Amino acid sequence: MGLGPVMARAIAGVNGTCYFLTSLVALPMVERFGRRPLMIWTALLQAFTFAILAGLYNITTYDANKVAQGFSVLMLFLFNTWFSVGWLGMTWLYPAEITPLAIRQPANALSTATNWIFNFMVVMCTGPMFENIGWGTYAFFACCNFVIILPVVYFFFPETKGKSLEEIDLIFAYAYEHHENPVKVSTSKNLLPKGGSREAEVILGRIHHEKVQHGEA
Structure with a gap:
């Protein structure tokens, strides 16, 4: 971004503090708004943020435009x-919730x-990517959010x-028995029987029996 080393370290410190504080916001939001809306909307916003950074890259790096640098920060x-x-x-x-x-x-x-492997890959690859493709680094991560993460979650x-x-x-279990998409089942108010009901127990019992027959349980 064309910032000096002192300013870059100061911004990194403030950014880390804000990172911690904003992470606390997720605690009440995850139950109020749900997992899917949070993941979908933040992936979309991350994609737009990276797209803007890609567009500002050359202005901040080579032209040292102060306004563009501030906007990039x-x-x-x-x-x-x-x-x-x-x-x-x-x-x-989420992984702990959805796995039986x-x-x-x-x-x-x-x-x-997998989480730590991809974190390691991002850390190791980002520096060389900036050296070789410049603004394309931000464009790549924008595409990862918009083209891969967003549709997979949706x-x-x-x-x-x-x-x-x-x-x-x-x-x-219900999606498997009725050949439905689990996403549709989870977001519908009418498809899924109430947990603990007789119908729910019957469905879970049938699935468990089938797993036992196939040696999966």
Whole structure:
């Protein structure tokens, strides 16, 4: 961004503080608004933030435009806000919710390892990417959010807001039995039987019996 080393370190420090404070905002929001809306909207906002940074890259780096530099710093603060609200805690919460008890331990080990591997990749690749493709680095991350993360969450991530672990299992059991998309089942008010009801127990019982027959439980 064309900022000096002292200013860059100062901004990094303030940015880290804001990152921590805004992450606290997610605690009440995750149950009030739900997992899917937070992930979808923050992914969209992250994509727009990166797109703006890509457009400002040459102006801030080579022309040293002070207004553009200040706006770029604002975009970085906004990105950290969107990420901390929508994704920082969600990567730990959501995998633990949607995996059934029988595979929860290995599944969460896999999700945690994947999380740290991709964090490592981003840290190691970002510097060389800026050196070689410049503004394209921000464009790449904008595309990751808009083209990959956004549609994957929209089409494949069921809503788990306000649901017990049994009710989350019921989402997948009902979707499997009725050949429905789990996302549609989780967001519909009429499809899913109430957790603990006789119909719910029957569905879960049939799925468990089928797993036993196939040696999966």
